[in-house]
Amino acid sequence: MLNEPGLPAVVAGVTQSRLAEAASRGDREAFGRLVLEHALTARRVAYSVLGNWDEAEDVVQDAALAAWQAVERYDPARSFRPWFLRIVANASLDQLRRRRVRKAEPLTEAEPHRGPMPDHEAERAVLRDHLDRALATLPERQRIAVTMFDVEGLSHAEIAQSLGVPEGTVRSYVFHARRALRRVLSSVMEGTP
Amino acid sequence: MKRDSWSSESPDEELGALLRERLAGPDDDGFLDRMGRLLRELPEATSQWDVLATWARPSVLAAAMAAAFLLGAALYVNWGRRPAVTAATVPAAALMAPTGSDIGPITFAVMEGR
Numbered sequence: 001m002l003n004e005p006g007l008p009a010v011v012a013g014v015t016q017s018r019l020a021e022a023a024s025r026g027d028r029e030a031f032g033r034l035v036l037e038h039a040l041t042a043r044r045v046a047y048s049v050l051g052n053w054d055e056a057e058d059v060v061q062d063a064a065l066a067a068w069q070a071v072e073r074y075d076p077a078r079s080f081r082p083w084f085l086r087i088v089a090n091a092s093l094d095q096l097r098r099r100r101v102r103k104a105e106p107l108t109e110a111e112p113h114r115g116p117m118p119d120h121e122a123e124r125a126v127l128r129d130h131l132d133r134a135l136a137t138l139p140e141r142q143r144i145a146v147t148m149f150d151v152e153g154l155s156h157a158e159i160a161q162s163l164g165v166p167e168g169t170v171r172s173y174v175f176h177a178r179r180a181l182r183r184v185l186s187s188v189m190e191g192t193p
Numbered sequence: 194m195k196r197d198s199w200s201s202e203s204p205d206e207e208l209g210a211l212l213r214e215r216l217a218g219p220d221d222d223g224f225l226d227r228m229g230r231l232l233r234e235l236p237e238a239t240s241q242w243d244v245l246a247t248w249a250r251p252s253v254l255a256a257a258m259a260a261a262f263l264l265g266a267a268l269y270v271n272w273g274r275r276p277a278v279t280a281a282t283v284p285a286a287a288l289m290a291p292t293g294s295d296i297g298p299i300t301f302a303v304m305e306g307r
Contacts, residue, residue: 032232039228044216053218061231068235131215150209151216171201178205185211 020076031071034080035064041081041152042088048147049092049140050099051132059095063088082154082161089144089162096140127188134184138177141165145173146181 022030035042039060046056046063067074067087074083135143141163148154148162149170156174160167218224 028232028235028237032229032235035232036225036228039225040218040221043218043224047216047218056218057224057227061228064228064231065235127211128215131211135215146208147212147216150204151212153204175201178208181208181212185208 016080017076020074020080023071023080024074024076026071028068031068035067035084038081038084039064042085044151045085045088045144045147046092048135048143049089049096051136055095055099056092059091060088063091066091078161079158082158085148085154085158085162086164092144093140127185130184130188131181134181138180142173142177142180145170146177149174150178 016034019030019034023034042060042063043053043056046059047053050056050059063084067084070087074080138146144163145159148159149156154162156167156170159170163170163173165173
């Protein structure tokens with residue numbers, strides 16, 4: 001059985017590679033531990049594409065099932081995280097395409113209306129709002145790349161595996177995403193939105 | 194924003210912190226609970242060979258039966274149509290008694306066949 005639900009699996013003496021090896025042979029417990037360990041990252045990556053937490057959770061769950069069905073094709077010599085995140089990223093992009101076919105929707109969830117708030121909170125709210133809008137203007141793969149690199153701390157090589165593109169392309173994605181985000185944030189901080 | 198945090202080789206901590214705050218999802222523990230439940234209820238892993246095997250056995254049997262039927266049918270039909278020994282178009286005399294003057298009958302036999 002898995003560890004206590006909700007806790008990332010950190011089992012003394014059991015290395016990632018042994019878990020990966022076992023998972024690739026269809027060991028459900030090992031697979032579950034690895035997925036749980038990266039589930040929060042996966043949800044943030046999905047959210048960065050979809051802008052909706054409920055949808056992001058659904059996508060991560062679907063991705064976990066898809067990963068389990070494909071686990072035979074996972075090479076345990078390689079890191080589990082980019083392999084799993086690749087499935088999550090593809091599932092998120094597919095979900096976004098389906099949603100676009102259904103109807104045009106805003107990228108991020110509507111924030112609940114807030115009453116008057118202190119200055120610094122109001123500032124943060126404005127910043128968040130601009131960040132959301134700036135993120136929404138980025139191509140999805142740039143959003144994923146900058147989230148994986150600057151938020152999750154994945155290496156360029158891992159992101160390249162996750163997105164199925166060369167490392168140089170990942171560097172370009174991160175560079176352009178950062179530039180676009182900083183341009184917006186700078187204008188907010190200078191008070192010239 | 195500081196430009197020295199722009200290195201493309203290391204995460205941009207300032208931007209990362211802002212994004213992390215923005216990407217802080219609701220109810221992490223609840224989400225992990227739900228994921229844990231899903232992962233405990235995963236169906237047994239089925240290898241693609243298992244799937245193929247269940248599909249292949251009846252298919253191979255059906256293919257073998259079809260092949261046997263076709264082979265039998267082909268044999269039956271060909272048995273009925275076995276070519277009988279037909280009369281030679283070349284007169285036996287032309288083949289059995291070659292003499293210097295027999296060019297004429299062979300030529301005649303060929304012509305006769307047309």
